[in-house]
Amino acid sequence: MEVLVCPDETHAHALVAKILTTRVAERPDIVLGLATGRTMIGVYDHLSRSDISFRDVTSFNLDEYVGLAADDPRSFAAYMKRHYIDPLELDPARVHVPDGIAPDLTAAASAYENSIARAGGIALQLVGIGRTGHIGFNEPISSLRSRTRDKVLTPATRAQNADDFGGDPAAVPKRALTMGVGTILDSSELILLATGEAKADVVAEAVEGPIAARVSASAIQLHNKAKVILDEAAASRLTRRDYYDFVFLNEPKWDGYRHLVATNLEGGDQKDTQS
Numbered sequence: 085m086e087v088l089v090c091p092d093e094t095h096a097h098a099l100v101a102k103i104l105t106t107r108v109a110e111r112p113d114i115v116l117g118l119a120t121g122r123t124m125i126g127v128y129d130h131l132s133r134s135d136i137s138f139r140d141v142t143s144f145n146l147d148e149y150v151g152l153a154a155d156d157p158r159s160f161a162a163y164m165k166r167h168y169i170d171p172l173e174l175d176p177a178r179v180h181v182p183d184g185i186a187p188d189l190t191a192a193a194s195a196y197e198n199s200i201a202r203a204g205g206i207a208l209q210l211v212g213i214g215r216t217g218h219i220g221f222n223e224p225i226s227s228l229r230s231r232t233r234d235k236v237l238t239p240a241t242r243a244q245n246a247d248d249f250g251g252d253p254a255a256v257p258k259r260a261l262t263m264g265v266g267t268i269l270d271s272s273e274l275i276l277l278a279t280g281e282a283k284a285d286v287v288a289e290a291v292e293g294p295i296a297a298r299v300s301a302s303a304i305q306l307h308n309k310a311k312v313i314l315d316e317a318a319a320s321r322l323t324r325r326d327y328y329d330f331v332f333l334n335e336p337k338w339d340g341y342r343h344l345v346a347t348n349l350e351g352g353d354q355k356d357t358q359s
């Protein structure tokens with residue numbers, strides 16, 4: 085795992101966008117796993133201003149609220165249309181979001197897993213983190229081997245997302261169809277993006293705490309190509325920060341990226357690696 089700390093959220097968005105556009109430039113028909121939420125809006129904004137076309141990309145979103153149709157403005161499908169499909173002028177058929185109004189959620193979940201497999205699996209998965217430690221909507225004590233299924237949301241998550249529902253947590257759907265932790269871990273590369281002070285404690289638990297179903301994001305420690313990209317505020321409770329910065333400064337693979345975070349890094353010329 086690598087932890088890359090940017091001076092502020094704009095730099096963090098730019099860094100994630102640069103990794104995504106680099107992967108798409110290398111392989112225009114790449115399969116991406118995508119996320120919604122406030123954290124990701126700035127990333128999609130950067131992508132929409134990039135010269136790299138996402139026209140041939142196939143993507144699978146992490147999750148959708150149960151009971152919301154794709155044309156409901158509060159759905160994650162509508163979010164993807166607003167922030168990704170329309171600004172990047174993409175074919176909606178290539179942008180997959182779980183079907184929150186499927187009559188048989190179990191069948192829809194297994195069909196979603198099958199579509200990911202048929203597409204060849206997810207090459208790069210982007211995730212945010214909720215204050216409960218969820219990735220996707222894998223709330224605390226989700227199995228670390230879980231697959232796509234419907235999941236009951238915690239009151240904390242419904243409160244976190246209430247702004248999209250007129251500020252009323254009770255108006256937030258109680259369930260979501262979400263990729264499982266195991267589905268997320270199957271991706272070839274994983275990026276967790278978190279910004280803001282409100283995420284600092286849970287980021288420290290996920291990155292430096294024990295791997296535990298209590299904090300499903302801690303499962304990223306099991307992934308062999310995971311990057312955690314943070315702003316200063318979200319990184320503020322990490323204890324091994326010197327080491328994370330040292331690696332970022334000295335790993336040749338980050339040469340073309342360092343200017344995006346360099347303002348908060350200092351010196352260092354030795355080589356070292358994180359694994």
Ligand code: F6R
Nearest residue numbers: 119120121122123212213214220
């Ligand atoms: C969204 C998702 C969630 C969010 C998380 C953070 O598709 O799966 O895990 O990434 O709840 O949300 P924000 O970015 O709104 O704080």
